[in-house]
Amino acid sequence: NAGVTQTPKFQVLKTGQSMTLQCAQDMNHEYMSWYRQDPGMGLRLIHYSVGAGITDQGEVPNGYNVSRSTTEDFPLRLLSAAPSQTSVYFCASSYETGGYYEQYFGPGTRLTVT
Amino acid sequence: QQQVKQSPQSLIVQKGGISIINCAYENTAFDYFPWYQQFPGKGPALLIAIRPDVSEKKEGRFTISFNKSAKQFSLHIMDSQPGDSATYFCAAWKNTDKLIFGTGTRLQVFP
Numbered sequence: 001n002a003g004v005t006q007t008p009k010f011q012v013l014k015t016g017q018s019m020t021l022q023c024a025q026d027m028n029h030e031y032m033s034w035y036r037q038d039p040g041m042g043l044r045l046i047h048y049s050v051g052a053g054i055t056d057q058g059e060v061p062n063g064y065n066v067s068r069s070t071t072e073d074f075p076l077r078l079l080s081a082a083p084s085q086t087s088v089y090f091c092a093s094s095y096e097t098g099g100y101y102e103q104y105f106g107p108g109t110r111l112t113v114t
Numbered sequence: 115q116q117q118v119k120q121s122p123q124s125l126i127v128q129k130g131g132i133s134i135i136n137c138a139y140e141n142t143a144f145d146y147f148p149w150y151q152q153f154p155g156k157g158p159a160l161l162i163a164i165r166p167d168v169s170e171k172k173e174g175r176f177t178i179s180f181n182k183s184a185k186q187f188s189l190h191i192m193d194s195q196p197g198d199s200a201t202y203f204c205a206a207w208k209n210t211d212k213l214i215f216g217t218g219t220r221l222q223v224f225p
Binding site for chain 1: 120123146148155156157158159160163203207212213214215216217218
């Protein structure tokens, strides 16, 4: 199993450009989510999905779109990049078993918006 | 507002000492409380977790203490080692689909 994979690893965008961060998992997990990590802020939830065709907003959804057409993939779209979106982005997938939850994170995408 | 408050922001401990990180939450809908460990350049990895019906959970040198009435929980690292130097995040699950993180504690263990 590859686990949770993210591409690209690094990206530089200019203000106003759009792009899609890719996330895929091969563990057949129903739940997937996107976080951004900024110094002193911890990880903040952007969007999440409880299954194919279902998405919902997290703590900081503005400026981002997601879709979940398959169980495996959960891409994050930046519609019009802004310097405030400079961050490290983590995708995660998770499952529940017997009332316990396990969440696995990808290696991250470091995004710089100039 | 920060739903899960974590302190301290940074912690320096000598090898062999005890590292203690504290977290507090407000939302009683949280029903599972994990701790994550993150090394530079890597994603967070699950370290240990606890349910609110248990007051303490121990795995090796790592222990979670949970106080449901105070809505607080803490991570204790016994016999801290330089290899434990990392950033630690407490977190809280809500309804199996939303994991909310604290702001993180950078732990440095010196020989």
